[in-house]
Amino acid sequence: MLGLLSARQGGFNEPLTLRRAESTRRVLNLELNKDRDVQRIHGSGVNTIDIDPIEGKYMLSGGSDGVIVIYDLENISRKPQYTCKAICTVGRSHQHSHKFSVETVQWYPCDTGMFTSSSFDKTLKIWDTNSLLPAEVFTFEGTVYCHHMSPIATKHCLIAVGTKNPKVQLCDLKSGSFTHILQGHKGEVLSVKWSPRHEHILVTASADSKVRFWDVRQAAGSVIVLDQHNGETAKSSSEAGNTAHYGRVNGLCFTSDGLHLLTIGTDDRMRLWNSSTGVNTLVNYGKVGNESRKSLQFTVSSGCSPDFAFVPVGSCISVYDIYSGQLLTELRGHYNSVNCCIFQSDFQELYSGGSDVNILSWVPDLGRIVVEEEEPVGGLQANLNRLAQCAN
Template identity: 35%
Template sequence: MNSLLFERSLGNLGPNVFATLQTTTLLRSFAPAPRFCFDGGYRSPGPSEGSSTPLVGDAVEQPFLLWAHQAGVSSLALERFDGRILVSGGSDATIKLWDLEQCSNSSSPHLYRPIASIPRAGDQQASASGHRFGITHLSFYPFDSAAFLSSSYDHTLKLWSTQQARVSGSFNLGAKVYTHAVSPIASHLLVACGTQHPAVRLVDLRSSSAVQSLVSPGQAGGSAGATLATAWSPVHEHVLATGAVDGAVRIWDVRQSSGLVALLDQEDSFGIQGGAELGDRVIRFSARAHAGPVNGLTWTDDGAFIVSAGHDRRIRVWDAATGANTLASFGPTIRNSQLGSLTMFTSPLGLTASQQELLFFPNETEILVMDLHEGSIVTRLRGMGPSVSAIRAQRGGERAVKNQLTSIVWRGAGGGGSSSGAVMGGTNAPGGIYSGHLDGQIRAWLPQLGGLDEEDKDISQEVTVAHAKKRKALDDTFRSLMGKQITFS
């Protein structure tokens, strides 16, 4: 660090290069932050074997583990403007809102408590508008943190007021809703919903109706199966990518009557040549992106690449302009077996140098940080508690579940999804990663501010060695003069 500051002071490093070097280092230094706990008002009967989760605040004396949701955390969403409000959904159909600014000092332990809770429908008279079954996906309104969306196994998509924690609209889609997505740049306010039905449903928040179903000509007889992943392009407001049980990743243009413009093919490493558009080539309906269901999709912030993940334990990176498989190899360590939508993301634009983006991937019981284009593992984020945990079932009693990651969200400075946010937040709440787990807990992961870099360590070691030599020389001199050894402490 000192050497970088020295180069910066000499003018050898520009401010942008200096910032990129620093943020790249921080991106590679994430570690668990167990001093932050999320208390949803539930307590497990006692710590599970092998658990080392500490408690803070007024719960520090209690021999319990804290639950954010008693039946497991199934989804997380963080508003992208201030990065202040975190919304969590549980397998018990409850929704909770957390204010990350409750923490007055990010270096001290803190116990977060929800600022609002939405119970399961039927639990209370006032909660008739809540969901009846587990939450599958959460997301914030794209241009205003005053509203967020939730989808559930109860066939509904709901729009909520963030401030009042009250439902503003409800849409029954007639099938289990696995995921939904809202474009981060579009003004059309279409919500793409992936359901148990092979057709992708588009819900218009303006007209409060389902306006369109995206059906591929190759889906005759419903052969595509359920849609598990949806992701809008961050640069083209009408372009949508979806992943289905049949292993296909489909690219849609919602302005066209047919909709489908391309299918990504794992055997195609060349893509479209000669400056043609992605939708200009003849669609080969037998093309498959994965050999198993596709449950994870994301775009890089600049829209240049699409990242997909499937049950075949493969992650593939696609050139968004040509549809070519870039052949990035992520090795045999990938694990992906959950039926629902898998949340992954790439490092925000500007935090790393070009073509050096990082992919943050929930690898069932760990978070893998990998080089997006090389596929190499940069670091593994572990320390998530016991591998098997006891959670409370909806109908009473307890059951043992594998402590699996269900959702991860990014928080930068001044915004959860801001591409320009720094790694560390400039407000009280720490920037970093927040993860939801089937053991009912929400955990925080923060970059570690390192001390001396390697060059500084070498210099420090040289100074220490020289200092020791001087002391030895003085000791030898006085011993020869006095006839006895004198030691300086």
């Protein structure tokens, strides 16, 4: 760190270099925080969590008991030991609560005045945060597994919804109606994600082993169907034979820059794809255990070099170097399977929810050093010598 600070002070490194190096150091030192608790509200497993992208202060959680909770993550007391309190709850006794398990929650990308939730009760609800009342309710024919709003959209207000029905449905917040139906999958849709780079590009993953890219401006079908073999096998077959995994595909996550896409399947494999061309980069992550029959919420870091993927595997969270495939560490603290995790990029912290009813916080332990930092080109002493010459 001292070497990087000296190099920055001397003008040998750009500000972004120091920021990325410190962010990376913090992520590599993540440990379970024994001083910070998250108030336990859920009566059964935590399925999904989300942190608001505006302030990074409020966290949503949804559980298999149908309960939705909003937490304040800020430490107002300034004491080392504190508890993240629940500031409001949509409990079982709430008139408009979900009847069954909540599978996905998401903050409105522009402010904290609204959030969304979807459930096994076949509904997607749009909530007013201040009144804790649903402003709109969309009802579907089949079980709802997932939904997602674009984090960057300015020309549409569409929510993509994946259900037991193979058809992906798009709900328009402006009109309060269904606007599009995307047909192509042959099995239940387990995960949907909008591109953080192109607001009209949507990716969907299904139990039919396929991952499809859609441009919602086009009336035609999917623009890309990912092929794990990059077209090297079954060349005579049509696009219909392309599969991303050998099992169900139940997890999707874009890298922070949107240039790559990570997918996870029940074949115990994670794959990295070029999101522009749909090419499998063939990064080998080894066996990534995945026995989930539902959508698996994993996450990636932001602002690090390299970036990292945090993947729930059993009762631990595996941390991978995205571009080399190396397993760097495993975060252990849950007593049962981990269902979801979310990265807080402002402070390089991680939050995870599991079937043990707990939400755990993982923060950098800066008292230990995992890796030696590389000195700037020429070494610290050489840079100091240059500074001395400039002073003379």
